[in-house]
Amino acid sequence: MSKGRNKGSSREIRRELEVVQVLFQVAKKRRIKKEKEAKKQKKSVMEGLEEVTMQSFIELALSHEQLRERRKMEKKLQKLAKTMDYMERAKREETTPLIEAAFQQRLVEEKVLHEREQQQEVELSRQRHTRDFQEKNRLVRMMDNKMIFQERVMNKEREERISQLIAIRSRERETKRKMIFYLRSVEERLKKLHEDEEARKHEGKMSTYENVVGGKLKLKGKALDVKAGGIKKKKKHRKHYDRISQDLENELSTGGSTGLSTDPIDPTEEDTNEGNKSSGEGHGATYDDNLTPAEKRYIEQRERIDVRRLAKTSNKSHRDRIQDFNQYLANMSEHYDIPKVGPG
Numbered sequence: 241m242s243k244g245r246n247k248g249s250s251r252e253i254r255r256e257l258e259v260v261q262v263l264f265q266v267a268k269k270r271r272i273k274k275e276k277e278a279k280k281q282k283k284s285v286m287e288g289l290e291e292v293t294m295q296s297f298i299e300l301a302l303s304h305e306q307l308r309e310r311r312k313m314e315k316k317l318q319k320l321a322k323t324m325d326y327m328e329r330a331k332r333e334e335t336t337p338l339i340e341a342a343f344q345q346r347l348v349e350e351k352v353l354h355e356r357e358q359q360q361e362v363e364l365s366r367q368r369h370t371r372d373f374q375e376k377n378r379l380v381r382m383m384d385n386k387m388i389f390q391e392r393v394m395n396k397e398r399e400e401r402i403s404q405l406i407a408i409r410s411r412e413r414e415t416k417r418k419m420i421f422y423l424r425s426v427e428e429r430l431k432k433l434h435e436d437e438e439a440r441k442h443e444g445k446m447s448t449y450e451n452v453v454g455g456k457l458k459l460k461g462k463a464l465d466v467k468a469g470g471i472k473k474k475k476k477h478r479k480h481y482d483r484i485s486q487d488l489e490n491e492l493s494t495g496g497s498t499g500l501s502t503d504p505i506d507p508t509e510e511d512t513n514e515g516n517k518s519s520g521e522g523h524g525a526t527y528d529d530n531l532t533p534a535e536k537r538y539i540e541q542r543e544r545i546d547v548r549r550l551a552k553t554s555n556k557s558h559r560d561r562i563q564d565f566n567q568y569l570a571n572m573s574e575h576y577d578i579p580k581v582g583p584g
Contacts, residue, residue: 253329263321267314274307419558426565 531539556564 253325256325256328264318267318271311271314278304278307419561423561 553561
């Protein structure tokens with residue numbers, strides 16, 4: 241490193257010497273030029289000596305004196321520049337080893353400082369580890385209480401969630417029960433309208449037979465009850481189907497997996513079900529024993545169809561059910577003239 245600095249200082253010295261030489265050459269050229277001008281002036285003075293006055297002579301003397309002073313100053317400047325060059329060189333030669341020694345001393349101090357900081361960091365890390373270990377031992381005694389509290393919070397959240405689910409299920413069951421009641425009321429109204437229409441048709445047909453005189457000709461079976469104004473229909477006994485419908489309704493009311501049915505129900509089937517409710521209870525087992533295999537297969541097939549129909553329509557919303565019901569009313573005969581039910 242000292243060699244590099246010596247090379248740098250030698251380059252600077254050479255550069256300064258070159259600058260001084262250039263200045264010296266410039267000063268030399270100026271001096272030569274001034275000497276030539278002075279010679280020309282001297283000749284002109286000698287030629288016009290007759291015309292020289294005292295004032296011009298004084299000015300000429302002053303110009304020569306100034307030229308001499310200027311030369312003297314240039315020599316002094318050259319000597320001073322050389323002296324400054326020698327002094328700068330000596331100063332650099334003396335300061336180079338001192339700078340190197342100061343740099344090495346700084347390296348040693350920084351190394352010692354780094355080692356001290358490393359030792360302090362290690363000591364602080366050891367102290368932090370000791371404190372953390374003590375804190376861990378202190379908190380380990382609280383682990384049982386923490387687990388008990390955590391279990392209590394989890395149980396409380398679980399109970400709240402279960403109560404929320406129960407409330408949601410109860411609301412769903414209530415909605416299903418209301419929907420079943422609404423559908424039954426609509427079906428009863430349709431059935432009543434259908435029965436009224438059938439009665440009007442039957443009265444129109446039987447009005448043509450009121451004036452007929454009875455003869456010896458008799459019909460097979462029961463006679464017409466003309467005075468009553470209609471024929472007594474024989475109700476079909478469908479006790480097993482009625483019992484299945486009641487089981488499905490019980491499952492729906494208890495929150496079963498099957499959904500609600502929004503498809504229109506045949507009014508004649510509802511009539512037979514309502515007529516058999518009072519007379520069919522308590523005799524299902526004996527009635528099943530009297531069924532033929534074909535009737536049993538038919539009942540089983542009907543049960544599967546009903547369950548499939550209920551499962552298909554269980555996910556429909558109230559608006560969809562109303563739209564389906566209105567479409568069913570629109571598809572019926574215009575003769576019934578039934579007002580449509582709105583969503584409200």
